[in-house]
Amino acid sequence: MKKIFLLEDDYSLNETIRFMLNKNGFIVDSFYNGEKAFEHILGEYSLYILDINVPNIDGLTILEKIKTTNPNSKVIIISANIDIDKITQAYEKDCDDYIKKPFDIEEFRLKIRKITNSFDIIQLDSNVSFNMKNRILYENNQEITLTKSEKILLYLLLNNKGEMITHHQIEEFVYLGVAKTSTAIRTLIKRVRQKLPKDTILNILDEGYYIK
Incomplete structure (x- = not known):
């Protein structure tokens, strides 16, 4: 909802x-x-x-x-x-x-x-999609399990497709302003990457992450 x-x-x-x-x-x-x-x-x-x-x-x-x-x-x-x-x-x-x-x-x-209603389903490739409304990731119509933080991060990146999201923005949006180490954020990114098509999440060294 x-x-x-x-x-x-x-x-x-x-x-x-x-x-x-x-x-x-x-x-x-x-x-x-x-x-x-x-x-x-x-x-x-x-x-x-x-x-x-x-x-x-x-x-x-x-x-x-x-x-x-x-x-x-x-x-x-x-x-x-x-x-x-x-x-x-x-x-x-x-x-x-x-x-x-x-x-x-x-x-x-x-x-x-x-x-x-301007966006609900975002297609990541022919088999993988993300429902922005329900925060559910699908592969071949089967739900892929995401943690709460993974869902919020993927939503943030897809909602700002083509724009770089900084570590600070991830702290603010995903962790509600709680400071996190670079290692913690990289670990979160790595977990989400493993559930997406290859090269979906790209990074700019020491600046942030984006989805094309």
């Missing part, structure tokens, strides 16, 4: 969006406070929905952190703010859509569905 991260400080709107998403089969982690949200942004979310003007830490700061850790994360900004500078900043920080309040909840649902 797909997970969505929601930051909206208006209690009524937060509840309305969360109810709509739950009704449509999504799991929702919702927050009303920017600081609390910032503490929990590292996760396997199909989509982030962020209001800009929230208490303590604003949505644009959180957007920047999300995109630094996992560049291809999908983020929708919702805001009553019509300041063109704020809108420009949101797009410069690589948000995927900007929706001005008030908005029609049904139109919003369709936008969310379009983004979250």
Whole structure:
């Protein structure tokens, strides 16, 4: 089941969006406070929905952190703010859509569905595929066992296909910010490589890893 991260400080709107998403089969982690949200942004979310003007830490700061850790994360900004500078900043920080309040909840649902359905199955070769929604690796339609860390790492690499993922990003996304030695990360990479077609995960010495 797909997970969505929601930051909206208006209690009524937060509840309305969360109810709509739950009704449509999504799991929702919702927050009303920017600081609390910032503490929990590292996760396997199909989509982030962020209001800009929230208490303590604003949505644009959180957007920047999300995109630094996992560049291809999908983020929708919702805001009553019509300041063109704020809108420009949101797009410069690589948000995927900007929706001005008030908005029609049904139109919003369709936008969310379009983004979250944009990818589910990624084919690694003719026999091997990875289900991004369920985090399951298949070979000839048989599930290949992955540990939780292996699933998260593979998701991170495939979600950022063609882009280098650094050791720091792996620490942030896979291990939720817990520092790991280079040896530990290399060991994790090695385990995942052994379950994938040859040369699926490539590396740039002392910089990071990527999937073409």
